[in-house]
Amino acid sequence: MSKKAQLSTEPYKGVRDFYPEDQALLNYLFATYRRVAQSFGYVEYHASVLEPAELYKAKGSENEEIVNEQTYTFLDRGEREVTLRPEMTPTVARMVSAKRRELGFPLRLFSIPNLFRYERPQRGRLREHWQLNVDLFGSKSVDADVEIVLVAYELMRAFGAQDNDFVIKLGSRSHLDQLVREHGLSAVAGRELINLLDRKGKIPKEEFDSKLATLGVPEGALSSDNEPEDIAKVIKALEELGVSNAVFDPSIVRGFDYYTGLVFEIFDTHPDNNRALFGGGRYDNLTALFDDEPIVGIGFGMGDVTIRDFLAVRNLLPPYIPPTRVYLAVTSPELVQFAMGVAKELREANIPAGIDFGEKKLGDQIKTATKHAIPFLIVIGENEQSSNSFTIKDLKTGEEKSVTREELSNFFNS
Amino acid sequence: MSKKAQLSTEPYKGVRDFYPEDQALLNYLFATYRRVAQSFGYVEYHASVLEPAELYKAKGSENEEIVNEQTYTFLDRGEREVTLRPEMTPTVARMVSAKRRELGFPLRLFSIPNLFRYERPQRGRLREHWQLNVDLFGSKSVDADVEIVLVAYELMRAFGAQDNDFVIKLGSRSHLDQLVREHGLSAVAGRELINLLDRKGKIPKEEFDSKLATLGVPEGALSSDNEPEDIAKVIKALEELGVSNAVFDPSIVRGFDYYTGLVFEIFDTHPDNNRALFGGGRYDNLTALFDDEPIVGIGFGMGDVTIRDFLAVRNLLPPYIPPTRVYLAVTSPELVQFAMGVAKELREANIPAGIDFGEKKLGDQIKTATKHAIPFLIVIGENEQSSNSFTIKDLKTGEEKSVTREELSNFFNS
Numbered sequence: 122m123s124k125k126a127q128l129s130t131e132p133y134k135g136v137r138d139f140y141p142e143d144q145a146l147l148n149y150l151f152a153t154y155r156r157v158a159q160s161f162g163y164v165e166y167h168a169s170v171l172e173p174a175e176l177y178k179a180k181g182s183e184n185e186e187i188v189n190e191q192t193y194t195f196l197d198r199g200e201r202e203v204t205l206r207p208e209m210t211p212t213v214a215r216m217v218s219a220k221r222r223e224l225g226f227p228l229r230l231f232s233i234p235n236l237f238r239y240e241r242p243q244r245g246r247l248r249e250h251w252q253l254n255v256d257l258f259g260s261k262s263v264d265a266d267v268e269i270v271l272v273a274y275e276l277m278r279a280f281g282a283q284d285n286d287f288v289i290k291l292g293s294r295s296h297l298d299q300l301v302r303e304h305g306l307s308a309v310a311g312r313e314l315i316n317l318l319d320r321k322g323k324i325p326k327e328e329f330d331s332k333l334a335t336l337g338v339p340e341g342a343l344s345s346d347n348e349p350e351d352i353a354k355v356i357k358a359l360e361e362l363g364v365s366n367a368v369f370d371p372s373i374v375r376g377f378d379y380y381t382g383l384v385f386e387i388f389d390t391h392p393d394n395n396r397a398l399f400g401g402g403r404y405d406n407l408t409a410l411f412d413d414e415p416i417v418g419i420g421f422g423m424g425d426v427t428i429r430d431f432l433a434v435r436n437l438l439p440p441y442i443p444p445t446r447v448y449l450a451v452t453s454p455e456l457v458q459f460a461m462g463v464a465k466e467l468r469e470a471n472i473p474a475g476i477d478f479g480e481k482k483l484g485d486q487i488k489t490a491t492k493h494a495i496p497f498l499i500v501i502g503e504n505e506q507s508s509n510s511f512t513i514k515d516l517k518t519g520e521e522k523s524v525t526r527e528e529l530s531n532f533f534n535s
Numbered sequence: 536m537s538k539k540a541q542l543s544t545e546p547y548k549g550v551r552d553f554y555p556e557d558q559a560l561l562n563y564l565f566a567t568y569r570r571v572a573q574s575f576g577y578v579e580y581h582a583s584v585l586e587p588a589e590l591y592k593a594k595g596s597e598n599e600e601i602v603n604e605q606t607y608t609f610l611d612r613g614e615r616e617v618t619l620r621p622e623m624t625p626t627v628a629r630m631v632s633a634k635r636r637e638l639g640f641p642l643r644l645f646s647i648p649n650l651f652r653y654e655r656p657q658r659g660r661l662r663e664h665w666q667l668n669v670d671l672f673g674s675k676s677v678d679a680d681v682e683i684v685l686v687a688y689e690l691m692r693a694f695g696a697q698d699n700d701f702v703i704k705l706g707s708r709s710h711l712d713q714l715v716r717e718h719g720l721s722a723v724a725g726r727e728l729i730n731l732l733d734r735k736g737k738i739p740k741e742e743f744d745s746k747l748a749t750l751g752v753p754e755g756a757l758s759s760d761n762e763p764e765d766i767a768k769v770i771k772a773l774e775e776l777g778v779s780n781a782v783f784d785p786s787i788v789r790g791f792d793y794y795t796g797l798v799f800e801i802f803d804t805h806p807d808n809n810r811a812l813f814g815g816g817r818y819d820n821l822t823a824l825f826d827d828e829p830i831v832g833i834g835f836g837m838g839d840v841t842i843r844d845f846l847a848v849r850n851l852l853p854p855y856i857p858p859t860r861v862y863l864a865v866t867s868p869e870l871v872q873f874a875m876g877v878a879k880e881l882r883e884a885n886i887p888a889g890i891d892f893g894e895k896k897l898g899d900q901i902k903t904a905t906k907h908a909i910p911f912l913i914v915i916g917e918n919e920q921s922s923n924s925f926t927i928k929d930l931k932t933g934e935e936k937s938v939t940r941e942e943l944s945n946f947f948n949s
Contacts, residue, residue: 128589128824130633133617136583138630141644144579159858160882162889164907165558169550169663170584170649175542195609198653203547216552219544225906227892230555235584239612249583262892264871271875275882358872362879410542444573457678458772461685465776468574468689475576478641478676492639493578 135248142441150425151233154253157276158231166232168212174202176211193237205237209254217258218411226259256420266383267358269419274364281437284366288388292373294380296349310336321372343371379404399423445473448490452502454479459506470530549662556855564839568667571690572645580646582626588616590625607651619651623668631672632825640673670834680797681772683833688778695851698780706787706798710763724750735786757785793818813837859887862904866916868893873920884944
């Protein structure tokens with residue numbers, strides 16, 4: 122055989138491989154996402170990562186930079202322009218518009234899609250990440266605003282965070298629009314104001330103040346003392362539901378142009394990581410892309426990378442426990458068929474069991490069980506086969522217990 | 536507002552939107568995939584849908600057609616050639632090679648990736664589908680072959696299929712190679728033989744026999760009477776484990792070039808749908824792409840579309856049951872805050888509850904609950920608020936029951 126140049130085992134740049142421990146963690150995040158979203162009556166939907174490119178282009182010229190420079194967009198063999206979705210909101214708006222007559226409102230939907238952005242890989246900003254998306258369609262009620270923020274809050278709590286670990290900052294796009302009108306700002310200046318506010322935490326205070334003055338907006342106009350009435354209502358309702366960490370912050374505006382009302386961001390209160398973890402808001406006109414009568418919407422997205430970083434810093438990540446409960450090692454390959462019969466009985470009692478095929482020495486078989494973090498071991502030799510009795514070893518404590526074949530399932534299920 | 540041309544609500548050609556009922560079905564398939572794979576000690580991994588294009592090109596010239604004409608391959612902005620994975624086996628081989636020193640063998644892995652093929656959309660052949668992939672690395676034992684076929688069998692059983700609903704056809708690539716040598720076939724003719732066998736069920740018997748004769752292979756050489764010893768062992772071991780529907784079929788060869796030993800396909804026995812549902816086999820040299828010392832492997836893939844079609848024909852698909860257990864309707868929007876407190880208590884008792892915001896008439900609120908297939912309804916009016924007692928209505932039977940606020944959770948949890 123001629124020696125060929127060998128391929129790299131690296132994944133594509135900026136995306137991740139999920140080995141069993143990584144995947145178990147991702148599954149833990151997803152299970153928590155699902156449990157909390159479903160507890161509020163949200164139901165899961167999904168769509169392909171491929172979308173027609175026009176779905177993102179149509180949103181307005183301000184997004185052209187994102188579409189042109191930050192998405193994976195390519196031509197398929199039929200000359201159709203296709204994009205790997207960079208966010209889920211346009212997709213869910215498309216799907217809801219398509220079946221508006223059949224779906225009942227208010228409509229609660231969630232999904233856990235992977236999203237792609239073409240950008241320099243760096244901490245927390247991979248090219249692909251997974252994101253819980255929670256959306257509520259068809260209600261203009263301030264109670265809908267309350268519920269969406271509450272879902273975000275309960276997610277943080279379900280992950281083990283306490284109220285003082287994070288703060289929910291609420292802002293208002295409609296309040297900002299009013300400000301723009303009151304100070305006679307042009308559309309361009311209004312847009313600049315949003316961009317400036319969106320970068321508030323990332324630029325020096327002096328620069329922020331000076332740019333604000335240049336736009337003709339007095340500092341006091343953005344004081345948190347000017348709390349809009351709707352925001353006050355949301356904060357009060359949240360307090361009654363046990364949420365002690367929601368505050369008004371006029372600098373919360375969110376980047377996307379489609380927001381029209383309440384916007385919010387969850388901030389880490391850790392001094393070393395004082396940044397937005399995730400957020401969302403109300404977008405009342407997004408489905409107008411598809412239909413003359415838009416369906417109002419409000420929602421948020423919660424990515425896997427920022428939340429995992431948050432949980433890691435606070436030691437809130439669960440330890441890895443493999444699904445496999447017991448490993449059956451064999452003293453010779455002839456005993457594998459017998460071991461398979463034992464494993465079958467374990468499976469039938471809902472006890473996941475792995476088998477070694479006896480191609481290595483017993484010590485190496487046990488090393489495999491340990492490498493795979495399997496908690497219990499049973500060594501099957503000729504004695505065990507003839508007596509149908511086994512010794513179960515706890516690989517962590519070294520403790521052993523002898524059981525008959527009939528008692529085996531009970532040991533694990535009790 | 537100027538009227539703009541509106542966007543289509545259709546998804547990209549050949550891919551699917553998963554509305555709640557579709558997604559619930561997909562989740563049922565995935566949960567069954569997971570439960571069965573884990574019961575045998577398999578652990579879950581995952582990777583990005585984006586892979587370097589070279590991963591598929593390297594496998595040999597026979598696959599060039601697939602890579603060039605049937606994959607989504609494009610250049611990223613850094614001039615890297617990227618492919619949306621058309622299958623998972625090269626990815627898992629890459630990942631196992633990358634961590635061969637850390638991972639213990641035998642190594643049992645499974646994943647449920649989405650796969651892309653650029654082809655004409657038709658029944659069961661979409662451009663994107665989801666596929667359970669089960670792989671076992673590091674064992675040459677015939678018992679490993681037995682286990683992999685057993686996992687496939689137990690999956691079918693877990694979905695509710697009986698042994699006479701399907702048949703497991705086992706073939707052997709090594710046996711075929713031997714045949715090629717015995718009859719002095721050239722490499723090209725050997726390849727033609729594989730292609731011919733792979734199409735056996737799709738072409739008329741006369742055409743098959745005539746082409747076989749042209750290749751110089753006597754019909755008898757492919758008789759199922761010439762059962763290879765290894766296959767006989769596998770069938771016998773499976774029988775001892777309760778599998779009554781595994782047979783030798785010399786025409787089973789599988790399309791991919793990387794198979795080296797046992798190959799198998801699960802066939803539907805339904806007279807109207809007598810075709811392969813899924814399959815797999817042994818590929819002992821695939822990791823040689825990455826490392827001089829290959830790690831032997833065996834596995835199979837089971838797609839969501841073919842299995843769903845199979846289950847639909849046999850009425851084995853589960854009915855749709857939403858996660859939401861109860862819907863709280865309100866006689867006026869002022870009662871929503873009170874309803875939110877009730878819903879909070881239900882959530883704390885693990886009872887998913889949705890709320891109406893009272894923007895529509897009561898009758899329309901109840902229609903929403905019915906559209907969402909939510910089983911129970913509670914109407915909250917001023918009386919309910921003041922008395923803290925509620926009437927729970929079963930929306931299917933119309934049956935009603937009165938309970939106090941304290942008894943509410945017990946009703947759903949008992």
